[in-house]
Amino acid sequence: MYNQKVVDYFMNPRNSGRIEDASAIGEVGNPVCGDVMKIYLKINPQSEVIEDIKFETFGCAAAIATSSMITELAKGKTLANALKITNKDVADELGGLPAVKLHCSLLAQEGIQAAAADYYMKRDGKLPAGLSFPESSMSNGGAEEERFVSEDSRAAD
Amino acid sequence: MTAREVYLDNSATTRTDPRVLEAMAPYFSEKYGNPNSLHKYGREARAAVDTARAQTAALINAEPADVVFTGAGSEADNLAVKGAAWALREKGKGAHIITSAIEHHAALSSVKWLGKMGFEYTILPVDGRGMVSPDALEAAIRPDTTLVTIMFANNEIGTIQPIKKLGEVCRRHGVMFHTDAVQAAGHIKIDVKELPVDMLTMAAHKMYGPKGIGALYVRRGIKLIPTLHGGGQEFGLRSGTENVPAIVGFGKAAEIAKARLDAGADKKLAAMRDYFIEGVLSKIPETRLTGAAGDDRLPFHTSFVVKYIEGEGMLLLLDAAGIYASSGSACTSGSLEPSYVLLATGLDHATAHGSLRLTMSHETTKEDIDYVLEKFPPIVEKLRAMSPFYNKK
Amino acid sequence: MTAREVYLDNSATTRTDPRVLEAMAPYFSEKYGNPNSLHKYGREARAAVDTARAQTAALINAEPADVVFTGAGSEADNLAVKGAAWALREKGKGAHIITSAIEHHAALSSVKWLGKMGFEYTILPVDGRGMVSPDALEAAIRPDTTLVTIMFANNEIGTIQPIKKLGEVCRRHGVMFHTDAVQAAGHIKIDVKELPVDMLTMAAHKMYGPKGIGALYVRRGIKLIPTLHGGGQEFGLRSGTENVPAIVGFGKAAEIAKARLDAGADKKLAAMRDYFIEGVLSKIPETRLTGAAGDDRLPFHTSFVVKYIEGEGMLLLLDAAGIYASSGSACTSGSLEPSYVLLATGLDHATAHGSLRLTMSHETTKEDIDYVLEKFPPIVEKLRAMSPFYNKK
Ligand SMILES: Cc1ncc(COP(=O)(O)O)c(C=O)c1O
Ligand SMILES: Cc1ncc(COP(=O)(O)O)c(C=O)c1O
Ligand code: FES
Ligand code: FES
Numbered sequence: 022m023y024n025q026k027v028v029d030y031f032m033n034p035r036n037s038g039r040i041e042d043a044s045a046i047g048e049v050g051n052p053v054c055g056d057v058m059k060i061y062l063k064i065n066p067q068s069e070v071i072e073d074i075k076f077e078t079f080g081c082a083a084a085i086a087t088s089s090m091i092t093e094l095a096k097g098k099t100l101a102n103a104l105k106i107t108n109k110d111v112a113d114e115l116g117g118l119p120a121v122k123l124h125c126s127l128l129a130q131e132g133i134q135a136a137a138a139d140y141y142m143k144r145d146g147k148l149p150a151g152l153s154f155p156e157s158s159m160s161n162g163g164a165e166e167e168r169f170v171s172e173d174s175r176a177a178d
Numbered sequence: 179m180t181a182r183e184v185y186l187d188n189s190a191t192t193r194t195d196p197r198v199l200e201a202m203a204p205y206f207s208e209k210y211g212n213p214n215s216l217h218k219y220g221r222e223a224r225a226a227v228d229t230a231r232a233q234t235a236a237l238i239n240a241e242p243a244d245v246v247f248t249g250a251g252s253e254a255d256n257l258a259v260k261g262a263a264w265a266l267r268e269k270g271k272g273a274h275i276i277t278s279a280i281e282h283h284a285a286l287s288s289v290k291w292l293g294k295m296g297f298e299y300t301i302l303p304v305d306g307r308g309m310v311s312p313d314a315l316e317a318a319i320r321p322d323t324t325l326v327t328i329m330f331a332n333n334e335i336g337t338i339q340p341i342k343k344l345g346e347v348c349r350r351h352g353v354m355f356h357t358d359a360v361q362a363a364g365h366i367k368i369d370v371k372e373l374p375v376d377m378l379t380m381a382a383h384k385m386y387g388p389k390g391i392g393a394l395y396v397r398r399g400i401k402l403i404p405t406l407h408g409g410g411q412e413f414g415l416r417s418g419t420e421n422v423p424a425i426v427g428f429g430k431a432a433e434i435a436k437a438r439l440d441a442g443a444d445k446k447l448a449a450m451r452d453y454f455i456e457g458v459l460s461k462i463p464e465t466r467l468t469g470a471a472g473d474d475r476l477p478f479h480t481s482f483v484v485k486y487i488e489g490e491g492m493l494l495l496l497d498a499a500g501i502y503a504s505s506g507s508a509c510t511s512g513s514l515e516p517s518y519v520l521l522a523t524g525l526d527h528a529t530a531h532g533s534l535r536l537t538m539s540h541e542t543t544k545e546d547i548d549y550v551l552e553k554f555p556p557i558v559e560k561l562r563a564m565s566p567f568y569n570k571k
Numbered sequence: 572m573t574a575r576e577v578y579l580d581n582s583a584t585t586r587t588d589p590r591v592l593e594a595m596a597p598y599f600s601e602k603y604g605n606p607n608s609l610h611k612y613g614r615e616a617r618a619a620v621d622t623a624r625a626q627t628a629a630l631i632n633a634e635p636a637d638v639v640f641t642g643a644g645s646e647a648d649n650l651a652v653k654g655a656a657w658a659l660r661e662k663g664k665g666a667h668i669i670t671s672a673i674e675h676h677a678a679l680s681s682v683k684w685l686g687k688m689g690f691e692y693t694i695l696p697v698d699g700r701g702m703v704s705p706d707a708l709e710a711a712i713r714p715d716t717t718l719v720t721i722m723f724a725n726n727e728i729g730t731i732q733p734i735k736k737l738g739e740v741c742r743r744h745g746v747m748f749h750t751d752a753v754q755a756a757g758h759i760k761i762d763v764k765e766l767p768v769d770m771l772t773m774a775a776h777k778m779y780g781p782k783g784i785g786a787l788y789v790r791r792g793i794k795l796i797p798t799l800h801g802g803g804q805e806f807g808l809r810s811g812t813e814n815v816p817a818i819v820g821f822g823k824a825a826e827i828a829k830a831r832l833d834a835g836a837d838k839k840l841a842a843m844r845d846y847f848i849e850g851v852l853s854k855i856p857e858t859r860l861t862g863a864a865g866d867d868r869l870p871f872h873t874s875f876v877v878k879y880i881e882g883e884g885m886l887l888l889l890d891a892a893g894i895y896a897s898s899g900s901a902c903t904s905g906s907l908e909p910s911y912v913l914l915a916t917g918l919d920h921a922t923a924h925g926s927l928r929l930t931m932s933h934e935t936t937k938e939d940i941d942y943v944l945e946k947f948p949p950i951v952e953k954l955r956a957m958s959p960f961y962n963k964k
Contacts, residue, residue, distance in 0.1 A: 028887070031887060048959065058959070078958070078959065079881060080957055187604070187610065190607070191604065195600070200785070207587045211583075212583040217580065227860050248812030251797055252810045256800055284802065288803055291800050387816075390814025405799070406798070407676070408645035413857060418785075419645075420782070422782055423781065458656070490609070502604075502612055
């Protein structure tokens with residue numbers, strides 16, 4: 022189901038855990054499955070570079086692997102650049118996810134967004150003008166081509 | 179010297195090719211996972227099912243994702259006929275179905291059951307060779323016709339229908355077309371990219387694969403209402419834990435059949451068939467072939483009516499001689515009616531009683547046929563000697 | 572040293588017992604006849620089916636003629652539920668069905684499909700242990716209730732229902748009672764002469780038999796409308812060429828299971844189960860058993876919810892350690908909803924996400940269990956360390 026890289030990022034998660042003196046924390050829930058991700062950022066106040074980043078995720082293996090991957094991608098980037106990372110970038114970087122698991126990568130993208138929002142709200146009490154959050158690129162992700170009248174399916178019983 | 183045994187009931191079921199059994203074997207007690215499980219055993223079962231689906235699809239030049247495995251050929255017929263009829267009625271497209279008089283019970287009884295559920299249906303007649311006429315089909319199509327189901331080739335008389343023409347009529351009228359290819363698949367070339375068919379039924383055990391596994395080809399975009407509800411396996415169309423070993427066996431059987439067809443083995447078998455038919459007709463007077471001849475007939479299939487006698491007697495005497503055949507006679511069925519297929523071709527009751535079907539496999543040899551040609555005539559003689567109808571010379 | 576492999580997904584499917592495979596083997600390529608053929612090959616296939624039917628019936632103390640083979644456990648559920656509901660409605664007895672919230676999809680989806688066909692139904696709740704209350708059943712029965720279907724034992728949480736009491740309620744009200752015993756048959760004693768059940772579903776692949784074969788016990792005198800139409804095999808209730816090797820395998824598996832039950836092997840397994848459960852609960856904090864305990868639980872079945880983490884992660888890490896388990900978590904299913912069974916027992920969504928099922932076989936050893944008890948706790952620790960909900964000490 023999952024490719025080797027996804028399995029590796031799940032089995033050996035990068036940057037999991039907390040930052041006790043984080044500059045910002047983002048927490049998001051996945052509306053599709055109810056899973057939750059928390060992102061901790063340590064941000065250099067001058068350069069706005071993400072110096073440290075950690076995650077905690079309650080979710081499936083894909084959620085953990087994508088969390089893991091986005092922390093790697095974001096680390097060392099400025100906050101503005103980190104915000105350009107889309108869930109598709111994360112999935113691509115992992116070599117792809119199964120269609121039914123594309124929604125899981127949303128947690129990662131939105132986790133960074135929520136943390137950034139927390140950072141700016143704490144600092145300025147508002148979001149900076151012109152800051153744009155990428156639109157999710159999975160509008161029909163996961164939706165299998167609907168061809169049969171199908172019941173909901175379950176795992177092996 | 180052991181007596182010769184000649185199995186000539188390959189339309190009923192075939193011997194599982196040992197290579198097929200070999201492919202299946204590991205999936206019972208070694209790789210026994212449920213394909214829906216996430217762990218290693220599940221993944222290896224899933225991979226095996228995927229491979230088999232691709233092999234089975236390749237036999238008829240279909241895409242793997244358009245092949246649904248079922249628990250029998252009959253089940254695939256039920257799914258196609260009922261599933262499409264319900265789905266199209268639900269969409270408000272109508273509730274009239276067309277079929278033929280010589281369909282297998284699986285299709286015919288499904289249509290009749292739908293009749294009880296408020297559907298209407300028309301049963302098309304066949305000619306003396308068992309052929310459905312495309313013109314008759316066209317004439318029978320009504321504005322509320324949604325589905326036509328006509329078999330690819332008949333099990334009792336071996337007749338191959340003009341599927342392309344029949345399908346074209348359906349296409350022209352925007353009617354869905356299902357064909358039961360249980361007897362045809364693996365035995366003659368079928369290409370769903372060229373044929374205007376929407377659904378096509380196959381069964382592994384009629385092509386040297388295992389029993390208990392069928393398949394339905396469903397053209398992309400067609401929606402069916404499942405007949406078996408549950409866990410949603412097989413794209414939601416056939417619930418129930420996948421029968422992994424049997425599916426693997428189907429795949430292997432399809433692969434072997436495709437290689438054989440590509441090598442033209444069906445042509446060779448057809449030549450032996452004609453030698454066989456010729457031998458029977460010349461050695462046994464007042465006997466005729468039932469069904470069509472030549473290219474309009476399944477290459478492994480022979481069937482006859484032998485006048486003045488009854489099928490069961492022939493079967494039992496042939497059995498005693500190590501020749502295993504079948505009959506559409508009344509006495510061999512629970513119903514006590516002779517085969518409706520033979521009656522539909524215009525045979526009278528008494529003649530239909532004397533039916534005999536001898537269906538070969540790729541293992542049948544010329545020596546086997548010669549053995550039958552030696553044993554069969556005296557058996558007929560013996561039975562005719564007891565018949566009140568037979569005018570002894 | 573090869574790493575240990577521990578298959579603990581026996582509720583999903585079991586390894587075919589090599590003795591079962593051995594019994595099946597001749598029916599593929601040697602005795603490959605169709606049981607409906609009159610000749611020698613057909614007769615030997617028929618004899619094999621008869622023997623297997625007797626063996627399968629004996630497992631539940633039924634008469635052979637009361638057991639119908641189907642292509643899957645799911646199919647037997649569909650046949651029982653739809654077949655009885657249609658037949659009773661046709662007789663004018665009513666069109667109300669009662670079932671429970673934790674049925675397998677095969678029964679539940681059949682009931683819901685009937686709902687679309689004009690039937691009414693009531694879904695009974697279960698308590699925290701997954702039990703259906705006989706009083707609640709009695710209260711739900713209406714004058715037009717014709718059929719109750721409640722499973723013998725649940726696949727996800729192992730709970731065994733009070734079938735005798737539930738059946739007595741049905742008897743008292745003259746309502747037909749079907750039970751899905753797919754998880755129970757072969758694992759605990761079942762005697763249809765003592766139990767007030769009218770129909771009972773089994774599946775060979777859950778009891779060391781082959782996949783692709785189910786069976787429905789139908790008490791004498793009960794009329795069902797078939798769900799699969801065709802040649803009229805299996806007493807007219809399940810058309811399609813009989814899957815002889817699989818039927819033979821079912822018979823053999825039933826025979827072995829009966830001998831095992833007679834020897835009390837289920838008791839031994841239950842003791843190991845309790846050792847296993849005890850070990851998991853004591854080694855992993857904030858974990859609880861789902862379903863019932865003791866005699867109200869399947870002897871081979873354990874299932875847990877592990878707080879703060881999600882099932883799929885556990886499955887994959889266990890898989891890497893050679894431990895093969897399953898989960899009712901949303902993420903492991905296509906539906907993205909956690910198991911409706913777990914929710915029905917009162918668990919909240921987040922807790923249900925952390926479900927894990929470990930189901931043993933008769934081949935599972937104490938060393939296997941100890942291995943799991945060694946590997947499992949650090950896996951939970953590792954995942955909890957990543958969880959936003961877990962409050963590290
Ligand atoms: C309780 C129960 N009923 C029915 C079934 C369906 O059996 P099968 O998948 O063999 O059709 C299963 C297993 O999947 C089950 O656990
Ligand atoms: C033309 C045809 N259709 C359908 C079937 C049904 O196949 P099965 O018996 O495998 O269900 C058969 C054989 O019995 C057949 O010959
Ligand atoms: S994040 Fe919930 S299923 Fe993957
Ligand atoms: S005399 Fe026996 S079936 Fe006709």
